[in-house]
Amino acid sequence: MSLIPENSSPKTVVALFSIKDLDSGENGRTSCSIEDQLPFALKPAFKNYYELVTEKPLDREKDSQYVITITATDSGSPSSLTTTEDITMQISDINYNAPLFNRAFCTMYVHENNNPTALIGPVTAVDQDLGQNANVKYSIMPARKVDQSLYSYISINSENGNIYVLRSLDYELITNIDVLVQASDFSSAPLSTNVTVHVTITDENDNSPVILFPPQNSSSASVDLAPRTAEAGCLVTKVVAVGGESAQKPWLSYQLFGATDSGLFMVEL
Structure with missing residues (x-):
């Protein structure tokens, strides 16, 4: 198995090998080939030697390994003879990709x-x-x-x-x-x-409303007077309060709590 980096430039030699046929004459003349559609090519070097070179850019994230079948064929007559040999080419990683x-x-x-x-x-x-x-x-x-x-x-x-x-x-x-x-x-x-x-x-509901009026910081309770002749529905006083929470929770409701006679008064929103 051979290991080559994925950033190898085209024409990089990745293997060198020789072919020998024991016959003589035309029967001993040989040629080599590999499959098409591979990013590699065979180039004659000298005598019976060949170079396996890169022909296209490599990408380990696309193909991390190649099994290259080299076919050696003689020129014998009446029929040629062939031999095959596999070379496994492992592509090593280069830090091309960011997370x-x-x-x-x-x-x-x-x-x-x-x-x-x-x-x-x-x-x-x-x-x-x-x-x-x-x-x-x-x-x-x-x-x-x-x-x-x-x-x-x-x-x-x-x-x-x-x-x-x-x-x-x-x-x-x-x-x-x-x-x-x-x-x-x-x-x-x-x-x-x-x-x-x-x-x-x-937001969570973790703040109580704040009463602005009547003021709550005085020592005595606020006193509002109503005429003896006041009819039902007569306005006695107003209570103004603001929510202690964010604007997403602005709605307040009011009710009487601890009135001396709850039947005499009511609160309207």
């Missing part, structure tokens, strides 16, 4: 108030090369025009591409984080590719 992600953009989700070091999902890249050239490692790359402090929230396992959140997140402070993940191979001249991971923080 490739299965998508160019990735979105992941994590609830706010998450546990630190929570796994939010993996990214995966595949390298079509062989051996060390196909092994992939992952890292998070800094991106320009992005708050670098956000990268302290995210970590990645360099071996399997699992992405983790390192601290508990608060939707009211941060809603998303964009990070650039790089996958590179282990060759001496590594090739790499990037994918943008968009981490979306989802």
Whole structure:
């Protein structure tokens, strides 16, 4: 078996051999041939020697091995005689291929108030090369025009591409984080590719509404007066409150709680 690199240029000599026929005259004259459709060719060298040379570019990812049948034929009469010999040609890998992600953009989700070091999902890249050239490692790359402090929230396992959140997140402070993940191979001249991971923080109902009116910071309760002659449906006061959550959850409902006589008053939305 012979081993040649896939980046061998055309006309590279990959084998040298000789043909000998014990007959004499025309019966001892020989010729050689190989199958068509191969990226190799036979070239006469000197006397009965032939060179097997590359004729076309090689691609290990397409064909990693060739079995080349060499046929030697004499010029005997009335019929020629032939002999065949197989040469196995193994194509060695050159680091041509960068790791490739299965998508160019990735979105992941994590609830706010998450546990630190929570796994939010993996990214995966595949390298079509062989051996060390196909092994992939992952890292998070800094991106320009992005708050670098956000990268302290995210970590990645360099071996399997699992992405983790390192601290508990608060939707009211941060809603998303964009990070650039790089996958590179282990060759001496590594090739790499990037994918943008968009981490979306989802809101949870973890903040109580805040009453703006009547003010709640005074020492005495707010007092509103209603005339003795007030009829049913008469407006006594208004309560104004805002939700403590994001704009995605703005709706508030009101109800009486702990009224002296719940039958005397009602709350309308």
